[in-house]
Amino acid sequence: MSEMGFLTDAVDGSKVKLGDGERDRHANDWATEGRVEATPDAVVYPTTTEDVSNVVAVCDERGVPVTPYAAGTGLEGNAVPVRRGVSLDMTEMDAVLDVRPDDFQIDVEPGVYGSAVNEAVEGDGLFFPPLPSSGSISTIGGMVANDAGGMGTVRYGKVGDWIDELEVVLADGRIVEFGSKAKKTSSGYRMRDLIVGSEGTLGVVTRATLRLKGIPEQIRGGRATFDSLDDAAGAVFDAVRSEVDVAKIELVDATAASMANSYLGTDLPDAPMVFVEFHANHGVEREVGFARSVFEAHDVASFEVGADDEADELWELRRELGVAVRSANPSLEPVHAGDIAVPITEYPDTVRYIKELSEEHGVPIPCFGHAGDGNIHYLVLVEEGDDEAMREGVELYEKVVEHALEVGGTCTGEHGIGLGKRKFMGREHGEGGVRAMRTVKDALDPNGTLNPGKVFPDDGEDPL
Amino acid sequence: MSEMGFLTDAVDGSKVKLGDGERDRHANDWATEGRVEATPDAVVYPTTTEDVSNVVAVCDERGVPVTPYAAGTGLEGNAVPVRRGVSLDMTEMDAVLDVRPDDFQIDVEPGVYGSAVNEAVEGDGLFFPPLPSSGSISTIGGMVANDAGGMGTVRYGKVGDWIDELEVVLADGRIVEFGSKAKKTSSGYRMRDLIVGSEGTLGVVTRATLRLKGIPEQIRGGRATFDSLDDAAGAVFDAVRSEVDVAKIELVDATAASMANSYLGTDLPDAPMVFVEFHANHGVEREVGFARSVFEAHDVASFEVGADDEADELWELRRELGVAVRSANPSLEPVHAGDIAVPITEYPDTVRYIKELSEEHGVPIPCFGHAGDGNIHYLVLVEEGDDEAMREGVELYEKVVEHALEVGGTCTGEHGIGLGKRKFMGREHGEGGVRAMRTVKDALDPNGTLNPGKVFPDDGEDPL
Structure with a gap:
């Protein structure tokens, strides 16, 4: 573990956890419990975007994997650190930053629980329509990472349909903003939508501007x-x-x-x-x-x-x-x-x-x-x-x-690929489709730092 | 022009137009008329996905630019072939391929005009809600390329919100499918949404599965x-x-x-x-x-x-x-x-x-x-x-x-970046944001074959 000492150059030492308890707690999610042993070498709890940027940057330089971790409720092993390295626990970044009811927008950090969004805007008569059933025990960051859906999706769409803007830390530590606070835009590539559902393999979301809606008068x-x-x-x-x-x-x-x-x-x-x-x-x-x-x-x-x-x-x-x-x-x-x-x-x-x-x-x-x-x-x-x-x-x-x-369907409606569905990627998207995704991954994360071993079928054996 | 002879190895000669009239007609769009002289060396009218694949592949091998061209109604010079080469006119690929009213889906080729979609599904009581005002004179391919919006967007969203699946030819000629015919999916990267709004710089759309809605009973x-x-x-x-x-x-x-x-x-x-x-x-x-x-x-x-x-x-x-x-x-x-x-x-x-x-x-x-x-x-x-x-x-x-x-808005709500808005890209997305987009472009189109000179501020002088 001592080789993880470089982390305290990147963030305050109090945010770096090397003990067995913390590491074991980040070795699994709901899908892999008892099936996969993937204890990270360290757990880091960033509290600012700069922390995230610093940690990702030093890890990227040293070839140390970084796997973002939210509430651990994933059902496909999405946040399990199969290549060890750092488990980046985002739950301390849990502030509601701003509510703009007249714009139907709320800015939150990724560790905010879904139900906390609704609590923050209820007084304004608003709600966040696409919350998954796990809304009270899973975080916005995890929902963005998996493009989560819920019971309301049939009428309102998925989480990804309700995101206006994302602040993201890329694999080299760069901090970028994707999307717009305008309700509509045709400005450049839809990078926001590329990050949504990418399961932490393309970047780490550090802030999200979510779109809200008025609570219906009749339910x-x-x-x-x-x-x-x-x-x-x-x-x-x-x-x-x-x-x-x-x-x-x-x-x-x-x-x-x-x-x-x-x-x-x-x-x-x-x-x-x-x-x-x-x-x-x-x-x-x-x-x-x-x-x-x-x-x-x-x-x-x-x-x-x-x-x-x-x-x-x-x-x-x-x-x-x-x-x-x-x-x-x-x-x-x-x-x-x-x-x-x-x-x-x-x-x-x-x-x-x-x-x-x-x-x-x-x-x-x-x-x-x-x-x-x-x-x-x-x-x-x-x-x-x-x-x-x-x-x-x-x-x-x-x-x-x-x-x-x-019959023309998909291998995962709302749980993502993670570890569990990798073997179906080729069948669903064709060799060419998977290769195009891989091209994007390799370009944005050339060292394979972010959540390695996930999404792609060619990325190591299936540990499940 | 004789250096364009290789095109007839890729597609039937009748689909390749080298005459001045055809070339001049593809030198402009609504934004650039009378302001930019960008006559392509050849115009090609593909009629099949294979045609598109073959043309793009041979051009990519030879370093010849390919600029997809739809109805020419763009307002930012999006389809103007500023680096000459081939203007790929998609309007002959104008078949409605399949209508599945019970799934609220229609499969169309990119040259289908927006109004033709509505005509094809009206008998089933359906319509395509996000059509732009130019719906009767612009094509689905152009709308997808710009992530067009329209008068109905305030209630229904943009064109990109109503696309389930896209068939796309990538820069090397590979044919891929992005998205799903299932209404929801969390399977892999959202490449479909990356293609939407990319103005033909990342791939050429050869088929789109659009989502439909029932015509409201009261208007x-x-x-x-x-x-x-x-x-x-x-x-x-x-x-x-x-x-x-x-x-x-x-x-x-x-x-x-x-x-x-x-x-x-x-x-x-x-x-x-x-x-x-x-x-x-x-x-x-x-x-x-x-x-x-x-x-x-x-x-x-x-x-x-x-x-x-x-x-x-x-x-x-x-x-x-x-x-x-x-x-x-x-x-x-x-x-x-x-x-x-x-x-x-x-x-x-x-x-x-x-x-x-x-x-x-x-x-x-x-x-x-x-x-x-x-x-x-x-x-x-x-x-x-x-x-x-x-x-x-x-x-x-x-x-x-x-x-x-x-005030937190965008430089283009629904017309895309094209040539006209390139200078604002850095201001809107930051240097890091633009660089991330450029990384994606360079990875998917390493030779810069597809619609060069667009979207990115560093890609040549502004000819407008």
């Missing part, structure tokens, strides 16, 4: 249950095709529902469900009625809609679903928390395909997620410690990704 | 007149701040109105005006009423709202305004068709600043444009042939750009 939430999963998935497709103006439309299959009941103590019916939310400034009942008529055409068994606070419990449950399905049965181990997205016309067939795989192989695969985006979260669960079952589980898991790619 | 258009320009600009700001749900909100100042009257034979009042359009599936009168109350707080003199077709004339006039202000007085010459955008809080002051410059110097500067985006189109008009007046005019024109940058 209604509700739950529809269906007799069959086919009906539920068909109803979602039909709602999207008919442009029912939903702000959230989430599928929860019967397997996921029963796991939620056992883990969270809820009393969901043992049936496929669709959770919906409607946002409007007037006429919200019209949209609720429109949804009802669409759902009725798919033999909806029940459809209950209430006011905002009545639905709160529903969304709280939905947010905890990811953890519930991983943890409900301690004797079952998840293969990987998968996330694919397909064109909406392919959504019902893709859900059916997954359930057929599940039945055929007798393996539970709960499905849920942002149905309106054609986005499916699924978890292949196998007996803990059964290597043969794990091998088969991985095969099933990968079959789903391959199916998504076959 | 209302109207016109508000105000006693003062301050009132009009303040009313726009207040409407945006209050989130009145407008689909278009356009400012037309009294100077522009009177020029429209003289050139187009219209009978607009000689007063500052705001044109508005409302889109909704229900409750549109609520939004109209909301707008009325906001406008009344700014002493609106009149506010007339009619059904869709009544407003058609208004929008037709608005679309022709750009030409009208350039041409109304034949003894006046425009300095440059400028386009800036500022944060909406700065919009009223920026409009006032321009009018003060105009009055102070006795120079007409009509202002109009997409007010809700903080986007101002302005034209400094000087006596034709008066060099001293032209020098002063250029100064005024540049003062406006500098003002926009000072």
